[in-house]
Amino acid sequence: MNIVVLMKQVPDTYAERKLQAADNTLDRDASDAVINEIDEYAIEEGLLLKEAHGGEVTILTMGPDRATESLRKALSMGADKAVHVLDDALHGSCAITTAKVLAKALATIEYDLVIAGSEATDSRLSVIPALVAEALGTAQLSGARKVTVEGSTVTIERATDTGFDRIQGTSPAVVSVVEKINEPRYPSFKGIMAAKSKPVTTLTLADLGIAADEVGLAASTTTVESFEEAPPRAAGTVVKDEGAGGSAIAEYLANKKLI
Amino acid sequence: MAEVLVLVDSANGTVKKSTLELLTAARALGEPSAVVIGAPGTAAALTAKLAEYGAAKIYVAESPEVDDYLVAPKAEVLAQIASTATPAAILVASTAENKEIAARTAFKLDSGFLADAVEISATGSTKQSIFGGAVTVTSKVAKGVPVISLRANSVAATAEPAAGEEVAVTVTLSDAAKSSKVLERVEEAKGSRPSLQDASVIVSGGRGVGSGENFSVVEQVADSIGAAVGASRAATDAGWVPHQMQVGQTGVTVSPQLYIALGISGAIQHRAGMQTSKTIVAVNKDPEAPIFELADFGVVGDLFTVAPQLADEVSKRKG
Ligand SMILES: Cc1cc2nc3c(=O)[nH]c(=O)nc-3n(C[C@H](O)[C@H](O)[C@H](O)COP(=O)(O)OP(=O)(O)OC[C@H]3O[C@@H](n4cnc5c(N)ncnc54)[C@H](O)[C@@H]3O)c2cc1C
Ligand SMILES: Nc1ncnc2c1ncn2[C@@H]1O[C@H](COP(=O)(O)O)[C@@H](O)[C@H]1O
Numbered sequence: 165m166n167i168v169v170l171m172k173q174v175p176d177t178y179a180e181r182k183l184q185a186a187d188n189t190l191d192r193d194a195s196d197a198v199i200n201e202i203d204e205y206a207i208e209e210g211l212l213l214k215e216a217h218g219g220e221v222t223i224l225t226m227g228p229d230r231a232t233e234s235l236r237k238a239l240s241m242g243a244d245k246a247v248h249v250l251d252d253a254l255h256g257s258c259a260i261t262t263a264k265v266l267a268k269a270l271a272t273i274e275y276d277l278v279i280a281g282s283e284a285t286d287s288r289l290s291v292i293p294a295l296v297a298e299a300l301g302t303a304q305l306s307g308a309r310k311v312t313v314e315g316s317t318v319t320i321e322r323a324t325d326t327g328f329d330r331i332q333g334t335s336p337a338v339v340s341v342v343e344k345i346n347e348p349r350y351p352s353f354k355g356i357m358a359a360k361s362k363p364v365t366t367l368t369l370a371d372l373g374i375a376a377d378e379v380g381l382a383a384s385t386t387t388v389e390s391f392e393e394a395p396p397r398a399a400g401t402v403v404k405d406e407g408a409g410g411s412a413i414a415e416y417l418a419n420k421k422l423i
Numbered sequence: 424m425a426e427v428l429v430l431v432d433s434a435n436g437t438v439k440k441s442t443l444e445l446l447t448a449a450r451a452l453g454e455p456s457a458v459v460i461g462a463p464g465t466a467a468a469l470t471a472k473l474a475e476y477g478a479a480k481i482y483v484a485e486s487p488e489v490d491d492y493l494v495a496p497k498a499e500v501l502a503q504i505a506s507t508a509t510p511a512a513i514l515v516a517s518t519a520e521n522k523e524i525a526a527r528t529a530f531k532l533d534s535g536f537l538a539d540a541v542e543i544s545a546t547g548s549t550k551q552s553i554f555g556g557a558v559t560v561t562s563k564v565a566k567g568v569p570v571i572s573l574r575a576n577s578v579a580a581t582a583e584p585a586a587g588e589e590v591a592v593t594v595t596l597s598d599a600a601k602s603s604k605v606l607e608r609v610e611e612a613k614g615s616r617p618s619l620q621d622a623s624v625i626v627s628g629g630r631g632v633g634s635g636e637n638f639s640v641v642e643q644v645a646d647s648i649g650a651a652v653g654a655s656r657a658a659t660d661a662g663w664v665p666h667q668m669q670v671g672q673t674g675v676t677v678s679p680q681l682y683i684a685l686g687i688s689g690a691i692q693h694r695a696g697m698q699t700s701k702t703i704v705a706v707n708k709d710p711e712a713p714i715f716e717l718a719d720f721g722v723v724g725d726l727f728t729v730a731p732q733l734a735d736e737v738s739k740r741k742g
Contacts, residue, residue: 177691177692177695178691180557181554181557183558183560188560201672201692202673258535259526259536260526260529260530260535260536263530282673283672283673285672285695288538288539288553288672288676288695289522289526289538290519290522290523290538291522291523291525291526291536291538294494294523294526294527295526295527295530297495297602297603298495298498298526298527298530298531299530301599301602302602303602303603304493304494304495304523304602304603305493305603306493306494306519306523307519309666319606322493323666323667324520324608324667325518325618325619325620325667326610326611326667327608327609327610327611327665327667328609328611329493329605329606329607329608329609330605330606330607330609331493331603331604331605331606332603332604332606333602333603333604334602337602337603342673343656343673344660344666344673384535384565385529385534385535385536385564385565385566385567386535386536386537386562386563386564386565387562387563387564387565388560388561388562389548389561389562389563390560390561391558391559391560391561392558392559393557393558393559394552394556394557394558394559397556397717397719398719400703400715400717400718400719400720400721401719401720401721402710402715402718402720402721402722402723403721403722403723404710404722404723404724405722405723405724405725405728405729408732409706409722409724409728409729409732410722410728410729410730410731410732410733410734410735410736411732411733411736412720412722413683413704413706413720413722413729413733413736414733414736414737414740415736416704416720417681417704417737418740420702422624422680422681422702423648423737423740423741
């Protein structure tokens with residue numbers, strides 16, 4: 165079974181993240197960049213399925229030049245090859261464009277299953293997997309805490325407000341995973357060495373047959389008009405419990421008319 | 424006046440509070456039209472409430488099939504209604520499923536999707552809070568019908584009775600919409616407390632609570648205030664409480680009036696899900712716990728003495 169994992173490189177959430185004033189987009193050079201945390205779980209799930217069913221794991225990303233660092237890390241975890249959609253015209257693309265580009269790139273790869281993370285820490289949209297399924301016209305199996313594959317039938321447990329749903333589709337399907345699903349492995353020394361020689365294919369918009377004016381900031385379906393730093397939270401009061409800590413909270417809440 | 428489509432969420436025959444908030448927000452943009460998509464008989468219990476909160480029209484798209492498949496049918500029906508109603512905007516409440524429905528609807532309509540708005544202006548532009556509340560952006564949809572998801576508790580729902588004229592919608596699903604079949608829906612234990620997504624007050628417990636039985640301390644505080652109960656990943660992973668109570672980056676993102684964190688350190692992934700709460704109260708025995716950086720009011724102490732006292736005091740004040 166051949167699997168494509170959608171991986172996004174994002175600014176480290178532990179660093180300060182900034183928008184740039186010139187075009188109101190995320191400044192991707194301003195901070196350290198890492199694999200979107202949940203995508204490591206998606207990679208792990210891909211590797212586990214490959215170990216169980218055979219086949220290859222391909223990492224697909226759309227992102228700037230430096231995303232290669234993250235691709236190498238994914239390869240060192242054990243993925244076989246990578247595809248990098250890289251084109252300056254993509255800067256500022258909206259979610260819908262991103263999904264369309266990823267769908268086009270998927271068409272260049274042979275696959276039975278697409279696995280994504282459930283949410284990117286920068287966009288916090290949680291919609292790319294659903295949109296990729298929409299663009300491909302395949303099953304959307306999102307929010308999985310468990311994935312089972314039997315032949316061409318893929319079944320997931322999707323966490324809901326009140327419990328979980330069991331959802332089933334036929335491959336090629338798009339699965340997205342939540343962090344309950346597994347525990348990602350660390351790259352081994354051998355894996356890191358092997359990753360250096362694994363193939364990374366770079367695709368430009370021209371390679372995908374997409375015109376530059378269909379993507380990027382100018383074609384974005386949404387526009388950020390302005391942004392402002394939110395006023396920092398006013399420093400709160402912290403008291404030490406000396407026997408009346410609970411009452412002190414009640415008093416505070418009553419004063420704020422919260423109880 | 425142009426219509427504004429509002430996707431209705433309901434549970435057990437009751438309109439969710441977040442839907443009433445959407446109907447309220449929709450009035451600034453045009454005339455609210457509620458859209459009920461569900462199994463036959465779903466709408467009957469909801470129409471009175473929807474009309475009370477301003478739905479001039481109520482589209483009733485009932486079919487035995489729509490609930491049998493994930494997300495895609497609702498997106499298809501919503502897009503179909505939008506193509507004839509030509510609405511000024513389409514609003515949904517920000518839940519995981521609704522965001523997927525909204526995004527796929529925008530894709531079909533060749534328009535744009537704005538997620539997790541905390542404010543919607545009369546022109547359809549939105550405010551969103553990003554990077555854990557550090558930055559507020561003003562955005563708009565650049566083409567087509569704006570499709571917007573609004574965070575719960577962003578506006579106060581107010582009644583404003585309208586006609587609530589029912590319009591029946593015939594549902595015919597494409598094969599593509601039937602590709603993700605719901606085999607079963609499993610309800611895990613659920614009490615009478617408000618749901619996290621909608622709650623205006625949330626009391627959450629973390630690793631400091633220590634065990635499943637001990638969670639009664641958290642529940643006691645929650646019940647004294649009428650709050651929902653949440654948890655950190657440490658508590659859900661340990662199996663003390665079900666995973667759907669997890670607040671955070673990979674759990675539910677909440678923005679209640681009041682968030683009380685008991686025995687939670689305040690890891691970045693937890694903060695991502697609660698940082699924009701209006702008032703944050705924390706109890707932790709470690710004065711260095713990062714949660715205190717966010718807290719409007721914090722108590723350094725043992726939650727097993729502080730929390731019961733708080734619950735007692737609240738009950739007493741209620742009389
Ligand atoms: C991909 C990924 C996604 C994640 N998503 C989430 C998420 O959605 N939500 C989430 O919450 N976490 C998430 N996490 C986990 C997160 O990193 C933390 O591990 C988790 O939030 C810690 O939970 P905690 O604060 O309860 O536990 P701890 O960090 O162990 O903190 C427990 C706190 O309780 C205090 N304490 C102990 N005993 C007492 C007592 N008797 N009285 C008072 N205080 C006491 C301690 O001082 C300590 O500060 C995620 C992690 C990853 C890698
Ligand atoms: N530019 C991208 N390249 C590859 N995968 C992506 C990209 N953006 C999002 N994804 C995938 O979609 C998931 C959800 O992202 P989002 O919808 O932006 O929150 C991520 O966890 C990734 O697996």
